[in-house]
Amino acid sequence: MLPPPPGTSHYTILPTKFIDNVSPQEIKLNLPNEFDGLERIILQATGNLQRVLAAYFNRPVNVQHVKNVELPATPQSEGKDSFDSDDDSSDDATVVLKRFERQINLFCEEKFLYTADSVLIVRSQKVLDLIEKQKAGIAQIFWALQKLPDFKLHAIGRHGDEAGGSFWRDYTLSVDDLMYCHIREMFPVGVFNSSSDGRQMGPCPTGTIWVAID
DSSP states (O other), X not given: OOOOOTTOTTSEEEEEOSEEEEOSSOXXXXXXXXXXXXXXXXXXXXXXXXHHHHHHHTSOEEEEEEEEEEOOOOGGGGSSOTTTTTTOOSOTTOOOOEEEEEXXXXXXXXXXXXXXXXXXXXXXXXXXXXXXTSOOOHHXXXXXXXXXXXXXXXXXXXXXXXXXSOEEEEEEEEETTTEEEEEEEEEOXXXXXXXXXXXXXXXXXXXXXEEEOO
């Protein structure tokens, strides 16, 4: 799990079971009431957040690539990677082709929507070609693969105490033995307010971090 964002060491930490039950007849989530309905949709988006926000604003959303750096090879890259050893059930012999550290900003026209930092562990040449040759984003990679990623929410946080304030989420996405992503997305105050174009994202005098438990 990623360390909390800078300046949040004084925030209240609450262990939380985000999913109470999943069965053929029922899905029961346990997301904090401190988030409103639209924010909770963001918290559970599984690799399709750009499409969700494009639908909400009914306008194009655009990715600004800030960083895409290949990380040095490590001993773990010969098999399972240290970033995903607790979450990825792929075979130990699966070869990690490359690892990338990335950062993007997402905009709806001139409005800033969020920033995302991620580490990508690539085990497929097709995925590697999408990243290096086509400069594809994570959502576009899943679209090209025509596969739904496995999603796990690790932590969510709120700067301050009210809905509408800045918040973030940490989660992982994986597809078979093709790729694995650890992602932190940070959302500004008033992300759903079309007239707001600020980038205020904490920290605050108070705040809460909900950390996943099994």
